[in-house]
Amino acid sequence: MARAATTSDAFNAIAEPQRREILMLLRGGERSVTELARDLGMSQPQASKHLRVLREVGLVRVREAGKQRLYGLDARGLRPIHEWVGxxxxxxxxxxxxxxxxxxxxxxxxxxxxxxxxxx
The missing domain is CATH 1.20.5 (Single alpha-helices involved in coiled-coils or other helix-helix interfaces)
Known part of the structure; x- marks a missing residue:
């Protein structure tokens, strides 16, 4: 059976434990992909891939700050999950x-x- 696309919705995106860890870290404020990768013990490309998925489903936003891209939590994307759990x-x-x-x-x-x- 084919696996569901992780970018289809927030439920699928947060099914991945490392993505949930990223969201937990972003609760404390914006971070660069380098910081996230370091804190999670993963490579920068792995962290970037997870961030792309989270961004595509609306859980993470990105902003340019000089040469850096800072990622932040966009909790509005969690609304469907909150409503379902509620x-x-x-x-x-x-x-x-x-x-x-x-x-x-x-x-x-x-x-x-x-x-x-x-x-x-």
Missing amino acids: GFERFWNGTFDRLDEYVRDLKQARQEEAADDDDQ
């Missing part, structure tokens, strides 16, 4: 609400047991 929020909130209710019931039962033991 759809699971109701599930997790409901799960945590049920867990909280269970813990309250358990505490109440233990308090009642302790009160019964004190009465005897």
Whole structure:
């Protein structure tokens, strides 16, 4: 089966762990490809390839600064991912609400047991 193109959307682009690492580094501010490659322990061509993919799906922007190209995070591209993950929020909130209710019931039962033991 053919592999999906990594440049088709943000979901595919961030499926690659090194690209997620690049995004994490760019949260701290703009960086050159040389800095990113050094910090990630990869070659400059590897880092450039990942940055190209991230730029094509709108997760990274680039700006010229003299002879350097500085890459920065464009978090607007993460919106589809945020919205998709947000759809699971109701599930997790409901799960945590049920867990909280269970813990309250358990505490109440233990308090009642302790009160019964004190009465005897």
